[in-house]
Amino acid sequence: MYNPLVSHEEHKGSSRNETSWLRQIQALGYILFGKPEEGIRYVVQLLKEDPYKLHVREVRFLIKNQAFQEARDYLEDLAAEQVENSSEIKYFLAQCYLGQGLVGESRTAVQEALEIDPERAEYWDLLADCFLEQGQWQDATECLDKSLRAAPTRAETVFRLGTIYSYHGEHLEALRCFQGCCQLKPHNPVYWEMKAETHLQLEQIEQACRSFERALRYSANIDVAARLAYCYIQLNQVKKGIKNYELVLKHEPDHFDALCNLAAVYQNEERSLEALTLLERAHSVHPNDSILLNNLAYTLVHLGRTRKATEYYQAALRLAPDHPLIMYNMSVCFVRRGNWEEAVKILERLLDIDPEHAEAWALLGNIYDQLNQYDVATDCFNHSLKLA
Numbered sequence: 001m002y003n004p005l006v007s008h009e010e011h012k013g014s015s016r017n018e019t020s021w022l023r024q025i026q027a028l029g030y031i032l033f034g035k036p037e038e039g040i041r042y043v044v045q046l047l048k049e050d051p052y053k054l055h056v057r058e059v060r061f062l063i064k065n066q067a068f069q070e071a072r073d074y075l076e077d078l079a080a081e082q083v084e085n086s087s088e089i090k091y092f093l094a095q096c097y098l099g100q101g102l103v104g105e106s107r108t109a110v111q112e113a114l115e116i117d118p119e120r121a122e123y124w125d126l127l128a129d130c131f132l133e134q135g136q137w138q139d140a141t142e143c144l145d146k147s148l149r150a151a152p153t154r155a156e157t158v159f160r161l162g163t164i165y166s167y168h169g170e171h172l173e174a175l176r177c178f179q180g181c182c183q184l185k186p187h188n189p190v191y192w193e194m195k196a197e198t199h200l201q202l203e204q205i206e207q208a209c210r211s212f213e214r215a216l217r218y219s220a221n222i223d224v225a226a227r228l229a230y231c232y233i234q235l236n237q238v239k240k241g242i243k244n245y246e247l248v249l250k251h252e253p254d255h256f257d258a259l260c261n262l263a264a265v266y267q268n269e270e271r272s273l274e275a276l277t278l279l280e281r282a283h284s285v286h287p288n289d290s291i292l293l294n295n296l297a298y299t300l301v302h303l304g305r306t307r308k309a310t311e312y313y314q315a316a317l318r319l320a321p322d323h324p325l326i327m328y329n330m331s332v333c334f335v336r337r338g339n340w341e342e343a344v345k346i347l348e349r350l351l352d353i354d355p356e357h358a359e360a361w362a363l364l365g366n367i368y369d370q371l372n373q374y375d376v377a378t379d380c381f382n383h384s385l386k387l388a
Contacts, residue, residue, distance in 0.1 A: 040067045047074045054078060054085045059092050068099040087116035087123075094126055103133045121151035128160075137164055155184040159191060166194070171201045182214075189219035196227065205234045222248050226258045233265060241265060254285050260292060263299070272302045290319040294326045297333065306337045324354050331363060340367050358384045 043058050044067075051074065062071035075093045079086065090113035097106035107130040114123050124147035131140035144161045148154065162177030178195035185191060196211035209231040215224045229244035245262040248255050259282035266275035279296045286292060297312035313330035320326060327350040334343035347364045350357060365380030 040065055040070060043067075044070050044074075051077060052081055054089060056088070063092065063095050063099065066099060068096040072096040072100075087113040087120070090116075091120070091123055091126065094130075098126070098129060098133070103130055106130050107134075119150050121147040121154060121157065124150065125157065132164075137168055140164060153184060155181045155188070155191070158184065159194070162194065162198075166198060166201075171198055174198050175202065182211075187218050189215040189217075189221065189224070192218070193221070193224055193227075196231075200231075205231055209235060222252050222255065226255065226261070229258070230261060233261070238265065238269070254281070256282055256285050259285070260295065263295065267295075267299055267302070272299050275299050276303065288319060290316045290323060290326065293319070294323075294329060298329055301329075301333050301336060306333050309333050310337070322353055324350055324357060324360075327353075328357070328360055328363070331360070335363065335367065340371060343367055356386075358386070 040062060043061055047055060047058055059071050059075065062068075062074075072093065075089055075096065079089050079093070090109045094106040094109035094113065097103075097109060107127065110123055110126045110130065114120070114127065117123065124143045128140040128143035128147070131137070131143060141161060141164055144157055144164075147157050148161075151157065158177050158180045162174045162181065165171070165174035165177060175195065175198045178191060178198055181188070181191035182195055192211050192215035196208045196215060199205070199208035199211060209228065212224055212228040212231055215221070216228055225244050226248045229241045229248065232238070232241035232244060242262065242265060245258050245265070248258040249262070252258070259278045263275040263278040263282070266272070266278065276296075276299050279292065279299060282289075282292055283296060293312045293316035297309040297316065300306070300309035300312065310330070310333055313326060313333055316326045317323070317330065327346050331343045331346040331350070334340075334346065344364065344367060347360050347367075350360045351364070354360070361380050361384035365377045365384060368374075368377035368380060
């Protein structure tokens with residue numbers, strides 16, 4: 001039979017639940033309208049009304065909104081009162097400690113949580129965070145390996161492990177991880193992109209090309225198209241490379257890398273005027289890039305505009321005074337203008353920096369040969385051939 005009467009305790013419980021939900025809705029409203037402090041205040045008040053129970057949703061809310069001290073006060077009081085849910089309480093406390101920069105305390109708390117419940121992947125993830133904060137990346141990778149044993153299909157953990165290996169130059173291990181990510185989530189373009197970049201680090205250009213193609217298939221990322229174009233050029237598939245660079249510039253006309261790299265391709269194809277147009281656009285984007293200024297000058301030399309080229313070389317050297325390539329190219333420019341004296345000065349500076357620069361010795365030998373100083377020229381040629 002239907003009972004219209006409700007016990008006093010049932011009513012209290014119902015009222016408490018309604019209050020809880022109301023406060024959560026109010027908290028969410030304050031956050032959506034740019035008042036997170038008010039939302040945090042509501043949640044803290046809710047926790048004070050029921051301090052002897054672990055309110056997981058509310059604690060996560062506080063931690064997500066960086067209210068670490070408020071969550072910590074509640075959790076520390078709760079830990080002193082009960083042993084139930086102790087592993088989760090310690091885990092949340094560890095998050096609070098880490099958020100406040102207390103790495104040692106966080107590490108201790110999460111290790112205690114793992115002693116109670118060693119099969120929780122998120123606990124191992126947090127311990128990995130602590131080790132990384134302390135600069136112990138090898139220990140962090142061991143933690144992430146254990147996290148994967150607990151949750152072997154979590155591609156995000158595999159990806160994180162790969163980024164750590166990549167950052168520390170362990171490219172083969174990183175590649176193994178990124179390959180695993182691509183197998184777990186084959187439609188994620190970021191995983192394919194990182195796999196491709198790792199192939200490039202290992203000088204595996206064909207594999208990098210295939211991975212960039214997959215990344216581009218699943219996203220419209222213009223930067224990926226630019227990297228794919230670079231791979232095509234490295235594989236001597238020049239038409240494909242040009243097509244992809246043109247695609248990048250169609251969607252993003254001021255894409256600096258695409259402008260510079262396509263200009264270099266045009267220059268190698270003896271299309272110097274087209275190269276110059278692209279380099280001038282790149283110069284308008286980044287006017288103080290020393291390598292760009294060098295490339296502009298180099299293209300101008302090929303177009304016979306050595307006076308203007310000299311100005312760009314001088315600007316490049318003001319930004320990078322001891323750059324061997326810029327110094328060598330500038331000396332070539334001086335030679336083309338017949339300015340032997342300035343060319344010799346630049347080459348002597350270059351050889352003080354890099355005494356084994358064979359091209360500089362050879363060019364210096366040619367200059368002295370033109371000046372009829374044959375003994376000095378011969379000595380320079382011997383240095384160029386490493387016979388001195």
